Structures are given as C-alpha cells and as structure tokens.
Ligand code: FES
C-alpha cells in the first residue's frame with residue numbers, strides 16, 4: 001500500500017499529512033502531529049480514551065482510518081478552551097474533583113463538548129448517555145455527570161449575558 005496525502009482541519013488550522021490510508025487517526029494525531037492529549041486505552045473502540053470531535057460528532061479515533069478524514073474537521077483536547085483558558089467543562093471537572101489519574105479525562109471532555117455544542121440544554125440523563133462510551137477506572141461517573149451539567153448551566157448563563 002502506498003502513502004497518500006490527507007488534508008484536513010485540525011483545531012481550526014489546515015494540515016496536510018502523509019500516511020497510509022488505513023493508518024488510525026489516533027496514531028496520526030499522537031505520532032505525526034504530536035497531539036498527545038488524545039489517549040490510547042483499549043484500541044478497539046470500547047474505552048473512549050481516544051475520543052475526538054470529527055465534523056461535530058464525538059468519535060473514537062482508534063477506529064477512524066486517516067483516509068476517511070480528507071477535507072473534514074477534527075478537534076482534539078488541545079483545541080478546547082481559548083485564550084490560554086480552560087474550557088468550562090474542564091474547569092467544572094476540576095472544581096468537582098471529577099478526575100484522579102486523568103487518563104480518561106480528555107475523552108470525557110470531548111464527548112461532553114460534542115454534546116453541549118449540539119444541545120446546551122442537555123439533561124443529566126442525556127449527559128450520562130453521551131459519556132456512556134467513556135470508561136473511568138478511578139473516579140466513577142457521578143462527579144463527571146454533575147461537572148458536565150454545571151458546565152452546561154454556566155455556558156447557558158454566559159450565552160444569556162451576551163444577548
Ligand atoms: S482507545 Fe479508542 S476507544 Fe479505547
């Protein structure tokens with residue numbers, strides 16, 4: 001198999017990489033682009049540690065061949081937050097002590113962000129559903145659910161103030 005050029009948008013910047021078409025997006029992110037915030041856990045789509053946002057949807061990057069990313073937009077944990085500040089979801093996770101080792105955290109943040117970008121009025125049940133593909137072996141899920149719900153309330157408040 002020959003390498004191909006793949007052009008896509010990563011964290012709002014255009015990029016071109018050379019890769020085998022079936023190379024995993026996860027490997028291109030971590031090894032080629034050095035975006036190591038995206039983690040590898042199970043490598044079979046079961047743990048959510050490798051979650052990124054692809055065209056607005058949360059996906060497990062260990063299951064995405066780079067050849068399918070041509071012309072698309074990817075956001076990783078490095079593209080979350082702005083002006084050197086954490087995203088409200090990250091802030092809420094810290095405030096609610098919703099992490100311990102932190103290995104799973106980028107994946108949870110990306111799943112939560114994809115949900116709240118699409119549905120800022122998400123209920124706790126919808127949040128639980130959105131993070132149901134993310135596994136955490138340390139902290140449990142209640143604090144994460146509370147944190148993401150709090151972040152949603154803050155985002156809505158900030159949006160109201162802008163109107
Ligand atoms: S490493 Fe991709 S889902 Fe576990």
Ligand code: FES
Nearest residue numbers: 100102136137138
């Ligand atoms: S905080 Fe350690 S796996 Fe979630």
